[in-house]
Amino acid sequence: MMEDTYTHLQIDCLREVVNIGGGNAATSLSRLLNKRIDMTVPIIEVLSYEEVYTSIMAEDKVVNSVIMNMMGDGEGIFVFIASMDATESLAKMMMQSDEEVSDEIKNSALVELVNITVSSFLNAISKMIDANLITSIPFKITDMFGAVLSSVYMETEYFDENIMIIKNEFSYNGNRIETSLYFVPRPGVLEKLFKTLGV
Amino acid sequence: MSKEIRIGIADYKVSNSPDKLITLGLGSCVGIAIYDPATKRGGLSHIMLPDSSSFISDIKVEKFADLAIPTMIREITSGRFNKNLIAKIAGGASMFSFSSNANNIGQRNVEAVEAVLKEYRIPILSRDTGGNIGRTMVVDLNSFTISIKNGSKEINIL
Numbered sequence: 204m205m206e207d208t209y210t211h212l213q214i215d216c217l218r219e220v221v222n223i224g225g226g227n228a229a230t231s232l233s234r235l236l237n238k239r240i241d242m243t244v245p246i247i248e249v250l251s252y253e254e255v256y257t258s259i260m261a262e263d264k265v266v267n268s269v270i271m272n273m274m275g276d277g278e279g280i281f282v283f284i285a286s287m288d289a290t291e292s293l294a295k296m297m298m299q300s301d302e303e304v305s306d307e308i309k310n311s312a313l314v315e316l317v318n319i320t321v322s323s324f325l326n327a328i329s330k331m332i333d334a335n336l337i338t339s340i341p342f343k344i345t346d347m348f349g350a351v352l353s354s355v356y357m358e359t360e361y362f363d364e365n366i367m368i369i370k371n372e373f374s375y376n377g378n379r380i381e382t383s384l385y386f387v388p389r390p391g392v393l394e395k396l397f398k399t400l401g402v
Numbered sequence: 403m404s405k406e407i408r409i410g411i412a413d414y415k416v417s418n419s420p421d422k423l424i425t426l427g428l429g430s431c432v433g434i435a436i437y438d439p440a441t442k443r444g445g446l447s448h449i450m451l452p453d454s455s456s457f458i459s460d461i462k463v464e465k466f467a468d469l470a471i472p473t474m475i476r477e478i479t480s481g482r483f484n485k486n487l488i489a490k491i492a493g494g495a496s497m498f499s500f501s502s503n504a505n506n507i508g509q510r511n512v513e514a515v516e517a518v519l520k521e522y523r524i525p526i527l528s529r530d531t532g533g534n535i536g537r538t539m540v541v542d543l544n545s546f547t548i549s550i551k552n553g554s555k556e557i558n559i560l
Contacts, residue, residue, distance in 0.1 A: 252411045262411075262427035263538050265553035270498060344497060347553055349427020350536025353411060353450070354497040357430050357507050362451055364412045364462060 213397050214247060217369070220328060220396065221245040221386070225371035227327035228320045228384065232373065235319055236296040243372045243379075251365050252353060259368075259383075260284075262349025267310075269317035270355070272339035273325065277395060279388040281324070281338070282355055283317040284348065286381035293380070314341050320384065332399050352385075359387045404544075412465035414447035416477045423541040428493035430508035432515050432531070433539040434471060435490045436478060436524060437546045444543050445474040451507070452514030467514040475522060487524045490548050490560045491515055492539050494531040508532065528560040 209217075222245055229242040256262040267290045269283045285293065294304050294312040304312075318341050329336045344351065356366050371384045388396075404420040411431060415423060419442035425433050428448065437444035447470045454466040463469040475487070494512035512531045519526060530537065530550050538551040550558035 256410075256427075263551075263553060342498075344534070346429075346497065347427040347536040347538065349411070350429035350495070351497060353427070353431060354429035354495070354508075354536075357450065358498060362457075364450075364465065 209393070209397075210402070212402050213393075216397065216400050216402050217393065218245055218247050220331065220400075221247065221369060221371065223331060224324035224328045225384070228324040228371065229373060231319050231323035232316070235316060236293070236375075237299065238296060238375060240380075241374050241377075243374060246368060246370050246372070249365050249367050252349075255352065255366070255368065256349060260348045262347060262352075264348045265345060266348050266351070267313060267343060267345050268351045269314055269341050269343045271317065271321050271341045273336055274339065275336045276334040277336060277388065277392040279386060279392055280355055280359055281317075281321045282351070282385040282387065283320065284351070284383050284385065285313060289381040293382070296375075310343060314343050317341050324384070332396065334399070355385075355387055359389050361387070361390075409446050409448050411448055412450050412462055414445055414464050414470055414474045416443070416445035416474060417543060418443045419544040421543050423543065424539065426538045428537045428539065429495055429497050430493070430511060432467070432491060432493040432508075432511040433537070434467075434474075434515055434519075435539065435541045435546070435548060436471075436475060437488055437490075437541075437543070438478060438484060438486045439488065439546065440486050442543055443478055444541065444546065445478050446539065446541050447471060447474050449511060449515070452510045467511060467518055471515065471518045472522070475524075485523075487522070488546070489519050489524045489526050490528050490541075490546070491519075491526055492530040492537050492548070492550055492560065495533055495535055495537070497534055497536070530558045530560060 225242045232240040267285045271281045273279045294309040297312045369386045406422045409425040423446035425448045434447045449467045453468040494508040496508045540549040548560040
């Protein structure tokens with residue numbers, strides 16, 4: 204289905220753009236956490252909701268989601284999804300302590316971390332394609348993965364049962380941190396990007 | 403033997419007591435349970451969008467309130483007129499604070515579901531709609547009791 208809409212070259216270019224954005228985000232995360240954070244190869248594929256829920260995460264799993272709107276020359280939504288356990292370990296890494304941290308601190312640590320991650324992601328891309336891309340302030344909701352993801356896609360006017368997943372995953376010390384950064388462009392944004400890149 | 407039947411997004415299923423119908427992670431989508439207490443037969447639909455009229459190609463019946471509900475009703479009643487039918491609905495949340503009111507799909511979904519049920523004169527006995535939380539519905543076809551959950555936590559009983 205994706206092959207019908209976009210060429211292989213376009214998808215490769217998109218992967219490269221997400222790779223650069225995500226790489227920059229991983230570097231910022233490493234600096235923030237004072238630990239080496241790596242990024243896996245970005246995932247770009249078209250999946251049905253059922254496939255997403257069986258292959259990525261169950262729809263009723265309660266997760267922390269931090270959402271930021273992208274505005275300016277292109278619009279879209281960034282969603283950072285972290286499991287409860289990952290939120291806790293990220294907060295501890297950020298606080299550089301093994302002590303129990305309160306929910307309030309955990310939450311604000313996560314929100315700030317996503318703010319930095321997404322900003323550095325966009326920074327890299329803006330420079331590369333010479334575009335003006337800014338973000339809204341982040342906000343966090345804790346809810347079921349399926350409720351969050353389907354609502355994000357509907358909000359960005361994707362009404363199909365098959366959705367294009369664009370995401371980065373991060374790892375620390377070779378271990379996957381149960382977090383992913385999703386990017387959901389509004390309709391037309393990818394076309395604009397491909398035009399800018401000349402593909 | 404009671405079975406637990408899962409209904410995915412943009413789908414519906416119909417079954418009989420003592421089975422349970424389950425749909426997970428409703429955000430702005432709406433879950434519609436319709437039931438005949440006399441035969442203890444009922445269905446659960448998970449719609450994504452209010453109406454199909456602005457879509458031209460590849461229309462999946464189960465995705466739209468205006469198409470999914472009538473189709474499910476026919477399957478519950480085998481196409482016969484049935485004045486016993488009752489409904490309970492959940493979902494239609496507005497998950498994000500940045501959603502503009504004009505684009506509130508959750509609310510539009512709920513309104514479309516209400517309109518279709520009204521047209522078929524099926525009363526909505528109870529509901530858990532709107533707000534900003536995701537919902538899971540577990541429908542017991544023996545009693546037509548519906549457990550509303552967020553994650554594994556029960557938050558309401560309809």
